[in-house]
Amino acid sequence: MKTISTLIQEGSKLLSSQQPCLDCEIIMQHVLGVERSFIIMNHADQVPAEKELLFWKLTKKRAERYPISQIVGNREFWSKDFIVNQHVLDPRPDSEAIISTVLKYYPNKKQKLKIADFGTGTGCLLISVLSEYEHAVGIGFEKSLEAYKVACKNVEKHNLPSRAQIFPKSWAECRGLFDLIISNPPYIKNGKLKDLQAEVQKEPRMALDGGVDGLRCYLSIFPILKKCLKEDGFAILEIGEDQSDIDKIIPSYELAFQEYVHDLAGMKRCIVVSQSVSQHVILE
Template sequence: MKTISALIKEGSKLLSSHRIESPHLDCEIIMQYVLGVERSFTIMNHTNQVPRNKELLFWKLTKKRAERYPISQIIGNREFWSKNFIVNQHVLDPRPDSETVISTVLKYYQNKKQKIKIADFGTGTGCLLISILSEYEYAIGVGFEKSLEAYKITCQNTKKHNLLNRAKIFPNSWTECRDLFDLIISNPPYIKRSKLKNLQAEVQKEPRIALDGGIDGLSCYLSIFPILKKCLKKDGFAILEIGEDQSNIDKIIPLYGLAFQEYVYDLAGMKRCIVVKQDKEHD
């Protein structure tokens, strides 16, 4: 039997040979998962021997990482907004950039005792809706997720975070939305189809349906805007994540009887969200 540190060192060497960016960290994460322990345990007990069955599992998962599977898919979870979410190959990996949506909601709805009614379009893991509901104890929300496999993950995460009494998830497209909401959020697919083949190998392991924004990267937004006009309350806001291909999307919004509020930038200085409201002149 080999020690924890020896296996991590050997695994790191394998990942380095496959040009994985953070080989040592990834091997540490895999080891923690295999042993079912916290990082501090592997550091403090690095000379402990790893049972043979655990060693075999470590190598199986490390080789999967060498094949460019995202580390979150390998261990089945990912942290977002200081919470842990179940993930698999059927959902988009929660990313730190998307936390900009949450911080923007907190800016617009500063009273955390508000009874906000929220809709999440294309909810995926449920990370956005669940994180917001955790900040507003009297808020309720609904999520729309048309992928049945992704819908199952949303439901698992809703249950995991004890929000079954405040969140209702529908296995439908956002086009089925009929109610009125104070807040509508979404991180829709927004990458131009021509760019998909140039994405990182890890990203290409994620579901195409969650990435493909159509020929111009705008198709999902053009589907969402009419629903916002119909389902957003007069004093409500929609906060949508965007990418580099939507940098001038504010020019399109007035065509749908909506008003552009602002762009919100992420920590890297990139346009990350657009805030939209009803255009009262077109009511």
């Protein structure tokens, strides 16, 4: 039998990822069912034969450029652990800009917000926002039945079934009025999909494909915002590089552009939209 450290070293030689050793550590943690601290403190321990076989099986999947989160079945987002599989978009740190923007626009965490999440995927956005506002309630719309199942599992995992409900429907089915609408819709031009990293190409295409110009989903969301966003409410939507001038088309939907929010790399990451210019607020 080989030791933990030997297997991690040998496994990392198979990988072409940016952090091969870290990937192998994560796989080993998953195989042994332990925390990273255990790996560090017990690196000389021998790994049982059946666990070694599983380690190599999963490491070979990583060598085939499957995302590490799909391999181990979970991903951290906003300091929380979410169930992930091949049917949902991998939660990414960039999307945390949506949560921080919500906190900026709604500083009162006791507020009884009513929230809608369009294209909820894992449910990471809705669940993370609800975790910050104990009196808030929310609904998520996810038309992929397989992704809907993952979101429901995450709602249960985070003990939120009394405050979060997921519908296996398109956001076009949204009814009622909401204080806050959040979304990370597909926004990559379909002509660029072939150029994405191999790991990203193994994620569900419907969660990535934003149509010919990358605007398809936004053009379907804006009319719903006009119908379902409260007069004093805000919509916070993630955007990519192909939506850097999207503010110019918002007035044609009788909506008001509030601001762009930049991520840590200085890229425009979110757009904030409201019903009218008169409710614009300056927030430091």
